[in-house]
Amino acid sequence: MTKDILIHQIIDVLELAGFTVSNRCNIRPRSFDIAARQDNTLLFCKVLYNIDGLNEETAREMIALAEYLGGYPILVGAKTRDQMLEDSVVYMRYDIPAVNVQTLFDYFVENVPPLVSAAPGGLYVSIDGDVLKDARTEISMSLGALASELGVSRRTISKYEEGQMDASIDIVLHLEEILDVALAKSIDILRTFEKEMDGKNVKEEEPERTTPPNDNILNLIYTLGYDVLSTNQAPFKAVSKDYSSTFLTGVSEYSSAMLKRAHLMSSISDVIRTQSIFIVEGKSRYESVENTVLIEREELNSLSDADDLETLINERARHRSEN
Structure with a gap:
């Protein structure tokens, strides 16, 4: 199976489950391959034939985007090391849940969640400790007797019942x-990611504002009053937002490659439900590409605050819809 076939299978599964799926990110490097949304569930999906190919930098960016935009990162693949991924098993790579296509189908289409998680040493199952304790006491079986039957320690049975193992x-x-x-x-695959993040104290109800970006143009947007999350591998340069709006942000000279990226950003922004803008170094031949508003850097320099930028974006978006 090639990666292309794998991606088509994943898209088919997500669309069957009622997701709206973005165009495939075919620009390198890329932290995710597709964005997909079903109601309030937003996915950033990375596709790798071998899930061990995910590196920490890519994982960090996927997690940052998911946290910033209220979504979930997920890794879908076919194998790990020298073996195929098992059905109904969740693997974790850098705090991101990884599954195969069958598990994805079962979870999103059939509403059948997996039961098994992979960890160093093998495959494991989380036990409902309350059910275990109630069933054991109902037949008047002591911890010691059950431990002896299983060939484990009494402490192990206690940990099962307490949900600690x-x-x-x-x-x-x-x-x-x-x-x-x-x-x-x-x-619950998506809640698995939340659990990992909560354990690391990553989620905050009111996160602090990001630090000023090093990029000069992104820093201009920051000084207008926007929070700016810079990216290194996404199809866009940053995500910018204030109290009322969020937009994917591209930065480039005008070129055919820029137009291609702007088309892709439009598709992604439709799924994410954000606006999309491209700051053009020099002159631009168009005011927009699909849903991506093009703004020349000189125009950006002339703006005073976030309201000015939002007004410009809305005017060009309205002009595009009228035409």
Whole structure:
């Protein structure tokens, strides 16, 4: 299976699940391959045949974009190391959940979440500790007796019941056979990412303003009153936002490559539900490319504040829609 085939399969699954999917990001480098939205669920999807190909820098940018725009990063692939990804198993790479296409289909189309997570040493299942404890006490089985039956310590059983330890698949199957009850807790892939981030104290209700960007043009936007999140691998240079608006921001000289990037930004902004602008160094032949507003740098220099920029963007967007 090639990456192209994999991406087409992923797009088919997401569209079948009711997602609106952006054009494929075919510009290098790229921190994500497609953006997709279903109602309030926004995904930044990275596609790698081998999920071990994800590097930390790319993962950090995906996470930053997801946090900034209220979405979720997800990695979809086919293999890890020398083996294929298992169905109904969630793998983690740099705090981003990774799954194969079948697991993606089961989760989003069939509403069947996975039960197994991959970790160093093998595959593990999270046990519903309350159900385990209730089932054990209902048959008057002591911690020691159950531990002896499984060949583990009493402390291990206690940790299962307290939700402090996952168990191997064999242990869970043996437990369910002994107690005659379902114990495995399903995994919400998107909430898995939130859980990882909460554990690192990343999510904040009122994050501090980003630091001024090094890029001169982005710094101009920052001084107008916008918060600016710079990117290194996305199809856009930054995401800029204030209290009322958010827009993808490109910066380049006018060229055929710039027009291609502006088309892609339009598709992504439609999915993300933001505006899209491109600051052009020098002269521009157009005022907009699809939904991306083109603004010459000299025009940007003449603006006084965020209201001026928003007025200019709205005027050009309105002019485009009238034509």
